[in-house]
Amino acid sequence: MTPISRRNFLKIAATSLLTASGAVGLGGLLRFIAYQSEQAPAIEFDLGPAANYPIGSRTIHPNIPAVLIHTESGFSAISLVCTHLGCTVETKDSGFSCPCHGSTYSKEGRLLSGPAVEDLDVWPVELKDNGRLLVRKTIVQPRG
Amino acid sequence: MPANQPSALRHAQDNTFDFRLFVAAGLLLFSLAFSGWVNSRTPKPLSLTPSLTGQPEYCLTCHADLPEISPAHPVQVFGCVTCHGGERLALDADMAHSSIRGGANPSDLTVVSQSCGGEKCHSGAAAAGRDHIQRVQTSLQSTYAGAIATIRFTFGAQPDLTARLAIAAVADDRIETETGLSALAVFDTSTEDNPSIQKFSQNCLACHLNAAPREGQTYARYTGCASCHAFAPAGAWNSQQTPIHTLSTAIPYSQCNTCHNRGNYDLRTMTFVERSDQPADRLHNYYQPIAQFTRCEYSLDCVDCHTRIETMGDGDLHSNKKEIQYIQCKTCHGTPTELPLTKTLSELDDIAFRQAFLNPILVLKAGEVILVTEQGEPLWNTRVLKDGTYQMIGKVTKQVFTFRPVKGSACTQTGANQASAYCHQCHAVKR
Structure with a gap:
């Protein structure tokens, strides 16, 4: 076996180290590129076919969170987020109540007792051409 | 390299270059490997985005074992940073806690406005009953004005029992009761000549809501709101190991006892004498400075009768607890x-x-x-x-x-x- 010269040994070792460094650095770079930041909360929700919600129905969608109401005058979505500090209200026979501080609202989302001082928000519900319902949390619909 | 350079010299220079390249490559790999190792030791962040702020926090990465502090403060709504402060995205403990408010007690009165305040929280309108912080800061439990006035009057430092001084300077621009005062200056012990008053200031100011607590984790929560509303399970109040992460209005008499029945003042030496008895029943463990009780006084807890205004103040500065109790x-x-x-x-x-x-x-x-x-x-x-x-x-x-x-x-x-x-x-x- 031919003895390796000092110079060649250094060359091979340096090349190996640089290759390994490149691999480690590339791994870090790929990890950096693949990083996914926190996703912003959704503001639009597809509630499926409108036919799933007969007139008179009140359907809770916990992921929004909102209750979809279908009346003779159309669809509306009442937010289930308490206007006091943002807890999710619970449905009761008389309407809604906040489990955090006790604010109560009517079935239409109107404030009955504090500490909240405002009604629950109402979001518009759009009936798309394909017959599906879409709720947008960006706009608060004025109450009639 | 010049062509006429001797080959031995060129060879030596090449060897030096190769050696330097080898060392540099080794250092580069070591640095990258070390960075990777440090990075691998960083915990995977556990993210929570509280609905109140909408900003992600990584606090639960280390603190997921803490119990919900109260049904009125769910972590999914409030998160941690709203009350505690701190660096919400830091994963290093020192960095995460570098800007935390009040240490273990964000309700300490020096920081309570940032931690617990807010119009919809605890510094709102008096008419809505949301002025808790303002009332507590002017209450006798915070100012200690009654005791200071009594001691100073007793030893001739003031001509009557009307309070003038408090643990911290405080003012009230809206007096609503006959006995309300407009302001109290800070009790500056360096200006007191009487040795008894000086001893009082040295020994007797560590037990009120606005005082600097005594040293040690045991006493860290004996200021601000936590003095009354944060407590460990019965019997564990003095455990340094018990994590106290509870807020409640169902305050047991034993919590009141931690201040109101921890001992007594020896007025001759003006020192605080810690309680040494170990009562076995409720009657003997109850509020002890008054010697007599009716059955209801020791069967009930203090908060069963004493109201929020009595304990947290009515918003006015008073000279004596008789004016508010x-x-x-x-x-x-x-x-x-x-x-x-x-x-x-x-x-x-x-x-x-x-x-x-x-x-x-x-x-x-x-x-x-x-x-x-x-x-x-x-x-x-x-x-x-x-x-x-x-x-x-x-x-x-x-x-x-x-x-x-x-x-x-x-x-x-x-x-x-x-x-x-x-x-x-x-x-x-x-x-």
């Missing part, structure tokens, strides 16, 4: 000639409903009749029954106590003499 026996029992004051709950916004909601020991309904104080504060844990008797439900024990009015009984005590000492003459139990 007004619950007497007659508040619940009436006098030989008068029944106690009552109120029919009608408005859903009545604060009685809110108080009952926060400590759901009973379900209050509109139309129910409850007892009220002379100031109109609801004793929301009481009920007037149809047979003319009354019921009180223990806010901590949930025990139901039924009692009668004095009117119509054999009691001959006059209504004017209703301080506890008068009632104790006949009704005190033997200790």
Whole structure:
């Protein structure tokens, strides 16, 4: 076996180290590129076919969170987020109540007792051409 | 390299270059590997985006084992940073805690406005009953003005018992009671000549809501809101290992005892003498500076009778606790000639409903009749029954106590003499 010269040994070792460094650095770079930041909360929700919600129905969608109401005058979505500090209200026979501080609202989302001082928000519900319902949390619909 | 350079020299220079390249490559790989190793030791962040702020926090990465602090402060809504401060995205403990408020106690009165304040939280309008912070900061439990005034008067430093000084300077621009004061200056002990007053200031100022707490983790939460509302399970109050992450309005007498029955002042030496007895029952463990008790005084917890205004203040600065503490026996029992004051709950916004909601020991309904104080504060844990008797439900024990009015009984005590000492003459139990 031919003895390796000092110079060649250094060359091979340096090349190996640089290759390994490149691999480690590339791994870090790929990890950096693949990083996914926190996703912003959704503001639009597809509630499926409108036919799933007969007139008179009140359907809770916990992921929004909102209750979809279908009346003779159309669809509306009442937010289930308490206007006091943002807890999710619970449905009761008389309407809604906040489990955090006790604010109560009517079935239409109107404030009955504090500490909240405002009604629950109402979001518009759009009936798309394909017959599906879409709720947008960006706009608060004025109450009639 | 010049062509005419001797080959031996060129060879040596090449070797040096190769050696340097080898070292540099080694250092580069070591640096990258070390960075990777450090990075691998960083915990995978556990993210929470509280609905109140909408900003992600990584605090639960290390603190997921803590219990929910109270049903009124769910972590999914408030997160951690709203109350505690801190660097919400830091994963290094020192960095994450570098800007934390109040250490283990974000309710310390030096930082309470940032931690617990806010119009919808605890520094809102007085009319809505949301001015907790303002009231506490002017309350006697915070100012200690009564004791300071009494000691200074006793040793000739002031001509009367009207308070002038407090643990911290405080002002009140809205005086609503006859005894309210506009401002109190800070009790500066360096300006006091009397040795007894100086000793008082050295030994007796560590036990009030606005005082610097005594050293040690045990005392870290004995300031601000936490003094009353944050407590460990019974029997563990002095454990340094017990994580206290609870806020409650169902405050047991044992929590009041941690300040009000921890010992007594020795007025001759002006020192605080720690309590040394180990009482085995509730009667002997109860508030001890008054020597006599009726049965209800030690069966009930302090908060069953003493109201939020009495304990947290009415928003005015006072000179003495007699100006703010007004619950007497007659508040619940009436006098030989008068029944106690009552109120029919009608408005859903009545604060009685809110108080009952926060400590759901009973379900209050509109139309129910409850007892009220002379100031109109609801004793929301009481009920007037149809047979003319009354019921009180223990806010901590949930025990139901039924009692009668004095009117119509054999009691001959006059209504004017209703301080506890008068009632104790006949009704005190033997200790």
